[in-house]
Amino acid sequence: DSGVTQTPKHLITATGQRVTLRCSPRSGDLSVYWYQQSLDQGLQFLIQYYNGEERAKGNILERFSAQQFPDLHSELNLSSLELGDSALYFCASSSNRGGQADNSPLHFGNGTRLTVT
Amino acid sequence: AQKVTQAQTEISVVEKEDVTLDCVYETRDTTYYLFWYKQPPSGELVFLIRRNSFDEQNEISGRYSWNFQKSTSSFNFTITASQVVDSAVYFCALTLDSNYQLIWGAGTKLIIKP
Numbered sequence: 422d423s424g425v426t427q428t429p430k431h432l433i434t435a436t437g438q439r440v441t442l443r444c445s446p447r448s449g450d451l452s453v454y455w456y457q458q459s460l461d462q463g464l465q466f467l468i469q470y471y472n473g474e475e476r477a478k479g480n481i482l483e484r485f486s487a488q489q490f491p492d493l494h495s496e497l498n499l500s501s502l503e504l505g506d507s508a509l510y511f512c513a514s515s516s517n518r519g520g521q522a523d524n525s526p527l528h529f530g531n532g533t534r535l536t537v538t
Numbered sequence: 539a540q541k542v543t544q545a546q547t548e549i550s551v552v553e554k555e556d557v558t559l560d561c562v563y564e565t566r567d568t569t570y571y572l573f574w575y576k577q578p579p580s581g582e583l584v585f586l587i588r589r590n591s592f593d594e595q596n597e598i599s600g601r602y603s604w605n606f607q608k609s610t611s612s613f614n615f616t617i618t619a620s621q622v623v624d625s626a627v628y629f630c631a632l633t634l635d636s637n638y639q640l641i642w643g644a645g646t647k648l649i650i651k652p
Contacts, residue, residue, distance in 0.1 A: 464642045477639060511583060529583035
C-alpha cells in the first residue's frame with residue numbers, strides 16, 4: 422500500500438460530461454502529481470502541485486484543470502469529455518520539499534479508470 | 539534532450555529463469571536520478587528503486603538486482619529465479635536535478651509462465 426488514495430476506482434461517463442477525480446497524498450507529502458496512462462500514449466505527466474500551488478505543467482489539456490486544497494488533497498477536473506480521454510489517471514505524491522530539484526520517488530495511488538462512451 | 543529507452547517491448551520466460559530488463563538513458567546533465575517502477579496486472583504503479591548519478595554501486599534486493607553503468611548509460615534490472623508474481627510491466631524513468639518531471643521509458647511487459 423503506497424499510502425496514496427484515489428477515488429473513484431472506476432468511472433463511466435458519456436461524451437461531453439464533466440468528472441472530478443480525487444486524490445489524498447501520503448501523510449506528510451506536500452507534492453501531488455497527476456498522470457494519464459493510455460494505451461497509445463503511455464504515461465503522460467499532466468500537472469504537479471506543491472503545498473497548494475501549481476508547480477509544473479505537462480501535457481494537460483485546457484479542458485482539464487486541477488487544484489490542491491489546504492488539507493493537501495487534490496482534485497483533477499475533466500470537462501467536455503471525449504472518447505480519447507478514456508484512460509487510467511494516476512495521482513502520485515512525493516516528499517519533495519519544494520526546492521527546484523525533484524528527485525524524490527513518486528508513490529502512486531491505484532488509479533482511476535475513466536471510460537468515456 | 540533527455541530520453542529513456544526500453545527496447546524490449548515484451549519478454550516471456552518460464553518460471554525460475556533469470557531475466558534482465560534493459561534501460562538506456564540519454565542526458566547531458568551530470569546530476570540525475572534513475573528509477574524503476576513495476577505495474578502489475580492490477581494496475582497500480584509500485585516504486586522499486588532510485589539511484590543517483592554519483593552512485594554506481596550495483597544494488598541487490600532479494601531476487602532483484604540493478605546494474606548501473608554510466609559508461610554505457612544503462613540501468614538494467616535483473617530478476618533472478620523469476621516467479622509468476624513478477625509478471626508485470628516494468629518502467630524505467632529518469633529525472634534531472636534541474637527540473638520536476640520524470641521522463642518515462644515505454645515499459646517492458648514481462649510474462650512469467652508457470
